[in-house]
Each structure stands twice: as C-alpha cells, then as structure tokens.
Amino acid sequence: MKERLDIFMIGDGSVENGWLMGLKSFWPTCLLTILLTVYSGKWWGRWTLGTLLLVSLVFGWWHLQREWKRKSETLRAEALLELLGRQRHDWMNHIQVISGYVSVGQERRIPSYLQQVVDQLQEERVTVQVHPPVLAYTLVTLPHDFPEWHWEIYVDPSTPKLTERQGERVKAVLEKIMNGLRSLGFPKVEEQGIWLKLWVQGKYIHLNLDPELPPDQCLMMEDLHLLQNGIESDKAVVQLEEEGLVVQIRC
Numbered sequence: 001m002k003e004r005l006d007i008f009m010i011g012d013g014s015v016e017n018g019w020l021m022g023l024k025s026f027w028p029t030c031l032l033t034i035l036l037t038v039y040s041g042k043w044w045g046r047w048t049l050g051t052l053l054l055v056s057l058v059f060g061w062w063h064l065q066r067e068w069k070r071k072s073e074t075l076r077a078e079a080l081l082e083l084l085g086r087q088r089h090d091w092m093n094h095i096q097v098i099s100g101y102v103s104v105g106q107e108r109r110i111p112s113y114l115q116q117v118v119d120q121l122q123e124e125r126v127t128v129q130v131h132p133p134v135l136a137y138t139l140v141t142l143p144h145d146f147p148e149w150h151w152e153i154y155v156d157p158s159t160p161k162l163t164e165r166q167g168e169r170v171k172a173v174l175e176k177i178m179n180g181l182r183s184l185g186f187p188k189v190e191e192q193g194i195w196l197k198l199w200v201q202g203k204y205i206h207l208n209l210d211p212e213l214p215p216d217q218c219l220m221m222e223d224l225h226l227l228q229n230g231i232e233s234d235k236a237v238v239q240l241e242e243e244g245l246v247v248q249i250r251c
Contacts, residue, residue: 021067026060029053086144123153130155130198135167138174142196146178148187149194149211156199166251169234170198170205173249176230177209177238184226188217195244203251210244219245 032053039046094117101109120143130136143151162170186192193212200206213219224240231238235250 022064025064025067026056028056029060032056086141127153127155130159131161132164132167134164135162135170138171139196139198142174142178145175146182148182149192152193152195154195154197156197159198159200162200162205166205166249169236169249170207173231173234173236173247174207176234177207177227177245177247180227180230181211184219184223186217186219187211187213200251205249205251207247207249208243208245209247 032049036046036049036053039049097113098110101107101113124140127139128136130139139153139155142153143149181187187194195208195210195212197208197210198206199208219240221240224238227238227245231247236247238245238247240246
C-alpha cells in the first residue's frame with residue numbers, strides 16, 4: 001500500500017515533524033543564505049558562498065528524499081503488520097466459532113458458516129479493486145472498525161475511478177456517518193445488519209447506508225440533523241429515504 005508523504009505531514013502526520021525534518025535537511029542552506037545576504041566583501045567570496053549554497057541545496061534535497069523513503073518504508077511496514085494482525089484475529093475468530101459448533105454438537109451449521117466466510121472474501125476481492133486505494137482500504141476495513149454491524153458492501157461495477165481527493169472525501173464522510181451512528185447509540189443490538197452501496201451518478205458520489213433496525217429503533221429527524229451537521233464541511237448531504245440513509249457527495 002503506497003503512502004503519500006507530505007513535507008508537513010510525515011511520520012505521525014504532525015506539522016512539527018515535517019518542519020523538523022525540513023530544518024534538519026536544509027539548515028546549512030539557511031545558514032549560507034543568511035551569510036550570502038549580509039556578506040559585502042569581494043566577488044570571489046560571494047562566488048564561493050553561492051557555490052556552497054547550491055551544493056547545500058542538492059545535499060539537503062538528497063537527505064530529505066532519503067528520510068521520506070525511510071518514513072515511507074516504516075509506514076508501509078506498519079500498515080502491513082496491522083493487516084496481518086487483523087487477518088490473524090479474523091481467522092482465530094473463525095476457528096473459535098467452528099470449535100464452538102463442534103463442542104455443542106452443531107456440526108451441521110459449519111458448512112453454512114464457511115459459505116458466509118467465502119462470500120465475505122469474494123466481496124472483499126471486488127472491493128479492493130476500487131480506486132483510489134485509500135477508499136478501497138476504508139471499505140475493506142469497515143467490518144473491523146465498526147464490528148457492531150454485520151456488513152454487506154456493494155460497489156457498482158460501473159463506478160469510475162475516483163481521484164485521490166474524491167476518495168479522501170468519501171472516506172471522511174463515511175467515517176463521520178458511522179461514528180455519528182455510534183455516538184447516537186446505534187445499533188441498539190450488536191451484529192445488526194447494514195448494507196452499503198457506492199455508486200456515481202452525474203456530479204455526485206452516492207452512498208446508500210441501509211441499517212436493519214427494528215421499527216421502535218429507527219432514526220429520528222433530530223438524529224439526521226446531527227449526522228448532517230457532521231458532514232457539511234465535506235460538501236455532502238444526507239437524507240433519510242425508504243432505502244435507508246442516502247448520502248450525496250459532490251465530486
């Protein structure tokens with residue numbers, strides 16, 4: 001998984017780390033620039049300082065690129081370790097479920113459970129092909145980040161490749177909606193089903209979130225207003241319709 005590194009967002013994503021890395025790489029350049037500005041001696045002195053300034057620029061850029069590469073490799077390794085840890089956790093859960101069926105004499109339920117696992121893997125195989133990768137990663141990890149829901153995710157095959165910026169916006173809106181539902185106490189009962197559909201129509205990216213909620217636990221209008229307030233800054237609108245929550249995000 002490729003990580004986009006920014007000079008102001010490196011490592012843990014803080015501005016301070018970016019400035020410190022830039023200062024560490026270009027402090028000779030800064031010093032030589034000050035000396036060249038205040039120097040008023042002979043021409044050969046200015047020529048020497050100018051040459052050293054160019055050399056320091058090249059060295060500073062090389063050093064910064066090397067630090068970026070090191071940080072990128074570290075972030076990639078951390079992401080892979082996180083994915084491996086989640087996969088290990090998933091398989092341990094599957095083994096525990098199957099062992100539980102065997103221990104209570106419910107072996108007949110094992111084939112249907114395994115079929116459910118296979119269906120989920122096939123669903124993920126389609127989801128990981130979504131572009132950009134940051135959005136695909138978000139969709140695949142939704143069951144891990146929001147385990148209180150039983151997820152079914154569908155991406156329209158005709159959905160075009162989204163830009164990195166569009167993917168980041170969809171990711172932000174989706175996470176805000178789900179965190180909003182969590183803060184409102186949904187679902188009332190764990191492992192409630194939720195169906196997610198992603199598609200693009202015209203100038204809008206559509207998200208359809210259809211939670212399976214009992215009639216006495218449905219979303220109210222005040223809940224909808226709270227969700228809307230959370231995504232206004234992302235140029236998104238959420239509406240409550242028969243098919244559930246429909247989110248429109250301007251491309």
